[in-house]
Amino acid sequence: KDIVAYNEAFVMRAADEEGRLWGLSEFLESIEKRGVILNMGMLSPHGILRLSAAGPVRRLLTADEKRAMAALLSKTMEEGAFGMSTGLQYFPGSQSDTDELLALGKVISKYGGVYTSHLRSYCHTLSNSIEEVLTVGRKNDIPVQISHIYWQPYTKYLTPFVKGFMKGASFLYNKIGVPIPIELGLKGQFKQIDEAIAEGLAVGADVVPTSQGFTELFAFFPPWVLEGGRKKALERISDPKTRMEIRKDIEGGEPDWPHTDRAGWSMNYFKMTGWGGVRVMTVPSEKNQYMEGQSFPELGKELKKHSFDVMCDLLVEEMGRVMVFHTPTVPDDPLVARSMRYALLHPEVSIITDTILLGLGRPSHVFYDCFPRFLKLYVKDKNGLTISEGIRKCTSLPARQLGISGRGEISEGFSADILVIDWDNLKSNSNFFEPANFPDGIEYVIINGKKVVTPDGYQKGVMAGEVLRRK
Secondary structure, X not given: OOOEEEEEOOEEEEEOOOOOEEOHHHHHHHHHHHOOOOOEOOOEEHHHHHHHHXXXXXXXXXXXXXXXXXXXXXXXXXXXXXXXXXXXXXXXXXXXXXXXXXXXXXXXHHHOOEEEEEOOOOOOOHHXXXXXXXXHHHHHOOXXXXXXXXXXXXXXXXXXXXXXXXXXXXXXXXXXXXXXOOOHHHHHHOHHHHHHHHHOOOEEEEEOOOOOEEEEHHHHOOHHHHOOOHHHXXXXXXXXXXXXXXXXXXXXXXXXXXXXXOOEOOOOHHHHHOHHHEEEEEOOOOOOHHHOOOEHHHHHHHHOOOHHHHHXXXXXXXXXXXXXXXXXXXXXXXXXXXXXXXXXHOOOEEEOOOOOOOOOOOOOOHHHHHHHHHHHHHHHOOOOOOHHHHHHHHOHHHHHHHOOOOOOOOOOOOOOOEEEEOHHHOEOOOOOOOOOOOOEOEEEEEEOOEEEEEOOEEOOOOOOOOEOOOO
């Protein structure tokens, strides 16, 4: 209600209730004026820049459109953005090429910012996707950050075998205790990252300590379905003939990058996991809230529909606003969590929440227990990290990676962002099915010297946060 975001040709704008148009600086000033609980900063959003320059198109950009994007990026950097964030599996970022990113990297370099990237792919083309990010960093001499890195097993010609392997491996690991070294799959992908660091390139990565991700349901549809925007996408899935074409592309396509044809795109998650790899997270209407937490095959059985028809009908009813969880096996699978162990222990990987919180629906457990869960599993349980190293991965490391000065350490002259922990009692009380439980062991949360959480609980109304800008 406070901020209405929309896109116009060549201009990234927002408007308040009176219709006054804002850029990034006006947006940040508005947040500052109203007050904010947490410290917050902004990265310039590649997808919004692209939409503003060309609209929701499924093609490479013209020279004029690229110049318009560069101008918008430059403006946001001058207004305090820490760098640029890309979502290259998602439309419209998926329609960019490396040349587009290299050109924007030049702008980031001019302002001393950071380039962060949700990769093109996290499965069989993960190595190529990592190399693209490193190329942008090398050619522009800028720090790069790989967002929430993980590895999804997938073999193009053995899809049923891989799905069966994951289910079987999950059973052996979780029920019988067979020590399956699945984290070695990600270890191999870090070789090129370590080599780039050895060359002197500033490379960081981050990881979410959970076995399920979350995003919008439309993100898993072929890019051609999303071309033209949400309204066009809803029209396409409402048409029975077009709906069948979409399903055919999903079932027959491959999660490939570079994209080969309209049925080959890197976010074809249903091809990797089957229809059961996704569960409903959030829907706006009260009517469909009973679906939250359920998989689409479960809902299909109940509604006597194919899983894909349940998805499409739900999207139409909710005007496209459906958030989902995704996991290669089942929620809270310890085997999937183990697959990220190598990344969680790597010295250049920081810990993040990556949480989308809308105030409705089923939140991710990491909004409530991200850091306590990580510290309990990997520090308290003596699973590979010392206390100082575990804390560093949650504080000073991400501050350094994003270029946030004067924070992340308890040090003279630094802002007083301090957490007081009862170490002996620190533990998570959350899981996928019961996420909204606060952890034990958090005594005080102090932000900029103000007590936001005390032993008496959350101190409502304490707007202790600051809006951070790139220096």
